[in-house]
Amino acid sequence: MPSLKDLRNRIASVKATRKITKAMQMVAAAKLRRAQESATAARPYAERMDAVLAALNQRASREGASPLLVGTGKDQVHLLIVMTAERGLCGGFNNNISKLARADAQRLIAAGKTVKILTVGRKGADNLRRDLGRNIVERHDLRGVRQLGFSNAEEIANKVLAMFEAGEFDVATLYFAEFKSVIAQKPTALQLIPAKLPETSAADDAKAGAGQSVVDYEPDEDAILGYLLTRNIATQIFRGLLENAASEQGARMSAMDNATRNAGEMINKLTVKYNRQRQANITKELIEIISGAEAL
Amino acid sequence: MAQTFTFELVSPEKVLLSGEAEQVQLPGAEGDMTILPGHSPLISTLRPGVIDVVLAGGKSRVYVRQAFAQVEPDRLTVLAEKAYDVAELNASAISTQLSEAEAELAQAKTDEQRLVANQAIAALSALKA
The missing domain is CATH 1.20.5 (Single alpha-helices involved in coiled-coils or other helix-helix interfaces)
Known part of the structure; x- marks a missing residue:
């Protein structure tokens, strides 16, 4: 049975923990808002890019198209780009992404493919190191980055493109958590190379059909498509980074909210226990005094 | 009042410039061009260079790199990875x-x-x- 002093100490320490988790929750909420803002601000660019790519994709000739679009014709070597957070204490966020990537990696290995992994963010590398450590070819660190910029995405994209040009992989897939809401983040796999272009819907077709024939391309379609595909890699990675940043803060916020609530419950339980114990001690002392007096 | 069209300059991070423009001069990949309202649809990559925008409210010059432009009769969208306002450079x-x-x-x-x-x-x- 813990003594009264022990109980008092426990209560004090849980209270301190609750203060910390509460503070972390509020910080995460503030950061989440900023992350969401930048994700929203980045959306127009990606949307226009998608629209132009979709339109070009229909027009451009298939022969001699960029390998970024049609692939290398093989799917032997897979590159998994696993994007996670730099920090923990955000619930299952990092684990969920790693789990998805690990499942895919193991499936590919079982099918006899070669798997290479590029990790972005420290936590993913730590998670995957144990069983897939030999497959990690590169670790990209974003630890010093305060505000994600496009240049961060560009750096990663350049690495990926350089590897692709050197023929180091055939298929590249991007793993990140899509931000659904504060409580729901969905780990997602997105195929980067060969690019999966958005299909234009029938309505778009009809709309484009009227004006399409007169669209001028300078230089020709294939050249623009090739150029845009390269740029699109960076755009997609940037999108992934931003979604991930928002998801991370969302996950941390709900994790810290839970922690704060748990701490509150624990404090209540401990307080009840403390009061009971105190009362038991008083009763025991009274009995001792009374029985002592009776004995006289 | 002169005719105008919607001009948008978008970087990956945010929409930099948006408004009604009277004319925009672009450093096209195959030569400079000036876009006026009602231009036929065009998609072109841009050289590194300066975009000259005559907005309804004033003028603006922007240096862009790695950009491309999408022209429609009533709107012009420039997607630029890097863009700097010349006035601030x-x-x-x-x-x-x-x-x-x-x-x-x-x-x-x-x-x-x-x-x-x-x-x-x-x-x-x-x-x-």
Whole structure:
């Protein structure tokens, strides 16, 4: 049975923990808002890019198209780009992404493919190191980055493109958590190379059909498509980074909210226990005094 | 009042400039061009260079790199990975850009990369002067 002093100490320490988790929750909420803002601000660019790519994709000739679009014709070597957070204490966020990537990696290995992994963010590398450590070819660190910029995405994209040009992989897939809401983040796999272009819907077709024939391309379609595909890699990675940043803060916020609530419950339980114990001690002392007096 | 069309300059991070424009001069990949309202649909990549925008409310000059433009009769969208307002570019900022472009030129492996770097240098030198 813990003594009264022990109980008092426990209560004090849980209270301190609750203060910390509460503070972390509020910080995460503030950061989440900023992350969401930048994700929203980045959306127009990606949307226009998608629209132009979709339109070009229909027009451009298939022969001699960029390998970024049609692939290398093989799917032997897979590159998994696993994007996670730099920090923990955000619930299952990092684990969920790693789990998805690990499942895919193991499936590919079982099918006899070669798997290479590029990790972005420290936590993913730590998670995957144990069983897939030999497959990690590169670790990209974003630890010093305060505000994600496009240049961060560009750096990663350049690495990926350089590897692709050197023929180091055939298929590249991007793993990140899509931000659904504060409580729901969905780990997602997105195929980067060969690019999966958005299909234009029938309505778009009809709309484009009227004006399409007169669209001028300078230089020709294939050249623009090739150029845009390269740029699109960076755009997609940037999108992934931003979604991930928002998801991370969302996950941390709900994790810290839970922690704060748990701490509150624990404090209540401990307080009840403390009061009971105190009362038991008083009763025991009274009995001792009374029985002592009776004995006289 | 002159006819206008919707002009948007978008970078990956945010929409930089948006408004009604009377005319916009673009450094197209195959030559400069001026877009007026009612231009036929066009998609073109842009050289590194300066976009001259005549907005309904005033003028604006923006230096862009790695950009492309999508023209429709009633709107013009420029997607630029890097864009700097010329008014805000001071001499030292231009010099930084210039040395970056020169470094790129030194590293360029293909003719295309060399061409782009050279175009950037030319545009920047013009700005500096």
